Amino acid sequence: MTTRRLCNDTVRSLPASVAIPAYDRAAVAPGIVHLGVGAFHRAHQAAYVDDCLAAGETGWGIIGVSLRSPETRDALTPQDGLYTLAVRGSDGEALQIIGSIQSILVAPEDPGAVLAALTDPRTRIVTLTITEKAYLRAADGSLDEKHPDIVHDLANPGSPKTAHGFLAEALAHRRAAGTPPFTVLCCDNLPANGATLHRLLIAFAKLRDDRAAASGDALLAEHIVDAVAFPSSMVDRIVPATIDADRARIAGELGVQDAWPVMTEPFRQWVIEDRFPAGRPAWEKFGVTMVEDVRPFEDMKLRLLNGAHSGIAYLGLLGGHATVDRAFADPAIREFVDRLWAEAIPTLPRDAGLDTSAYTAELAERFSNTALAHRTAQIANDGSQKLPQRIVASAIERIQAGLVPEHLTLVIAAWIAACEARGKDLPEAHFTDPLDTALAALGEQPTLERVAAVFDLAGFASGKPEKQALIELVAAHRVHIRQGGIALALAALGKTRRA
Ligand code: CS2
Numbered sequence: 001m002t003t004r005r006l007c008n009d010t011v012r013s014l015p016a017s018v019a020i021p022a023y024d025r026a027a028v029a030p031g032i033v034h035l036g037v038g039a040f041h042r043a044h045q046a047a048y049v050d051d052c053l054a055a056g057e058t059g060w061g062i063i064g065v066s067l068r069s070p071e072t073r074d075a076l077t078p079q080d081g082l083y084t085l086a087v088r089g090s091d092g093e094a095l096q097i098i099g100s101i102q103s104i105l106v107a108p109e110d111p112g113a114v115l116a117a118l119t120d121p122r123t124r125i126v127t128l129t130i131t132e133k134a135y136l137r138a139a140d141g142s143l144d145e146k147h148p149d150i151v152h153d154l155a156n157p158g159s160p161k162t163a164h165g166f167l168a169e170a171l172a173h174r175r176a177a178g179t180p181p182f183t184v185l186c187c188d189n190l191p192a193n194g195a196t197l198h199r200l201l202i203a204f205a206k207l208r209d210d211r212a213a214a215s216g217d218a219l220l221a222e223h224i225v226d227a228v229a230f231p232s233s234m235v236d237r238i239v240p241a242t243i244d245a246d247r248a249r250i251a252g253e254l255g256v257q258d259a260w261p262v263m264t265e266p267f268r269q270w271v272i273e274d275r276f277p278a279g280r281p282a283w284e285k286f287g288v289t290m291v292e293d294v295r296p297f298e299d300m301k302l303r304l305l306n307g308a309h310s311g312i313a314y315l316g317l318l319g320g321h322a323t324v325d326r327a328f329a330d331p332a333i334r335e336f337v338d339r340l341w342a343e344a345i346p347t348l349p350r351d352a353g354l355d356t357s358a359y360t361a362e363l364a365e366r367f368s369n370t371a372l373a374h375r376t377a378q379i380a381n382d383g384s385q386k387l388p389q390r391i392v393a394s395a396i397e398r399i400q401a402g403l404v405p406e407h408l409t410l411v412i413a414a415w416i417a418a419c420e421a422r423g424k425d426l427p428e429a430h431f432t433d434p435l436d437t438a439l440a441a442l443g444e445q446p447t448l449e450r451v452a453a454v455f456d457l458a459g460f461a462s463g464k465p466e467k468q469a470l471i472e473l474v475a476a477h478r479v480h481i482r483q484g485g486i487a488l489a490l491a492a493l494g495k496t497r498r499a
Contacts, residue, residue: 006082020099183278247261268287273290325367412470
């Protein structure tokens, strides 16, 4: 087995079947800083930017930032930032080497280096995939002002830990230096993701401004309101976590080692609101849809793709299915997903030209991709952060329309049951949730009380009149799951009464 690594020196000698960067990497200048340089970013935005670089737009290289761990940097720096994107369809695997990531910084090791990249005038766009929980929202959706990392960043603005701390400090420096602000492009699975981040960052900047009031500094929050663009975007590509068998297979194909190849599906989609005062790559030439309002696309993706994903994950885990394709091949789960879609589709805007039939037909094909082995446990992570926009929002709208969101609420019950099954029917740390400690502290309770307590902790339907009806539906499903597993809960659909 070879010990040579994929890098600038070895990339030209790869087998001809492997696509390699068709441009001079040395001539690329950085233009984008990306926070959260995980597998999703490397399968999605970095691949689109690679296309732009290959077309001669050399000013948009990516500086990747890990806000937490050094793993990605440690894997990719010896490879000059190069990695393999393995696109896996039912008809085989196509390998492409992506060259758009120029360097990777690890924020906890050197926050100053991250700030230097963010304040560099060449940086005109900051993109983010930091996962839902890293936006540090309280249960009511506002900025969690008491979160220890927010408290830290307010006390230590020059060495932040959070995305909010980095963005605020960098924007303050740029303003002071007379450098125009960068555009902030959120690429996480949140509704109105740009507007959401904008709102949270303004809240953070106001807290900073309160502290700085004595020094007479001009207000940062106002600057962020007036001068910084936060277009929303919808991102889509399924990216299962890389396993060692992937590494071994890819090394065999390449003839050199790649410490962290990324697996993905052929499908990719990116819809972006076109507000980039500091410029942008010509993404539209490479399949990106530039729009005025991304909301309909975002809702369709969150409620149909991600909502079904969470349903498949929790029902699949409880039904003993380790991967999405296996769970989706189970006729009872397949039928459940069709009915879940039927509940969610009427909540989508009717006048936005969405073709939900074509969309769900394509989703069914994507979920059936046996080459991906997308683990249900991977999707199960962070349910308390994901379910509000994937499931709870549509369930509330169904109740408002006078209908019973039976299938949507079963996903919530299955989430609760799957959380509680860990350490029993499922391995202890099979997946994790930011609420794990708080959930464990709840102790024994009757089902209805427990579901209500979970809703409070997670902020589900917070302040909504529909909350109690949802809790009762979820509790009824939870009882069925306890009595007869997921099979009984599915069989009882159509017959569910409130507990
Ligand atoms: C998945 C998403 O893990 C999850 O929660 O639902 O990562 C999903 O694969 C992507 O959003 C697809 O674009």
